[in-house]
Amino acid sequence: MGLRFSDICVDANDVRALAAWWAEVLGWPAEDTDDGDVVLRAPGGVGPDWLFLAVPEGKAVKNRIHFDLTPDDQQAEVERVIGLGARRVDIGQGEQTWVVLADPEGNEFCILAAES
Known part of the structure; x- marks a missing residue:
């Protein structure tokens, strides 16, 4: 297969605050990206990274995932x-x-x- 699961993308109003919160919960390091997003790197490269993306709207309904x-x-x-x-x-x-x-x-x- 030619695909690799690389990122879980999380929409956020405040990417830095939400990424910092999840970094504390998981104990994973957070890094700013060149695009202004924030990524949490899976330790040892095991599993996908978490990529926090800025969106203007707030969460409105129950998560689908x-x-x-x-x-x-x-x-x-x-x-x-x-x-x-x-x-x-x-x-x-x-x-x-x-x-x-x-x-x-x-x-x-x-x-x-x-x-x-």
Whole structure:
């Protein structure tokens, strides 16, 4: 196959602030691009980079795609990420083993149960 998954693109009103927030959450380095965007580089080149792109409009509806993050300790990570500015959201998930949160610009993501 001639394709490689290289970037996940995240629209943002404030690319620097949102990229800095996710850099703190993930522990990944952030770099400015020549185009004025910000990229988070996947450590060791494993997985796609996250590219934050400036858009004028705010998020209006539930994400059609989202991130699932697997922690070592779910409760500790949920508390840490909420402490950084995430908030719990209800998208109709009911009682589940994962926790649905939103980043500072309202993008939903899940912190899954820790793998055993």
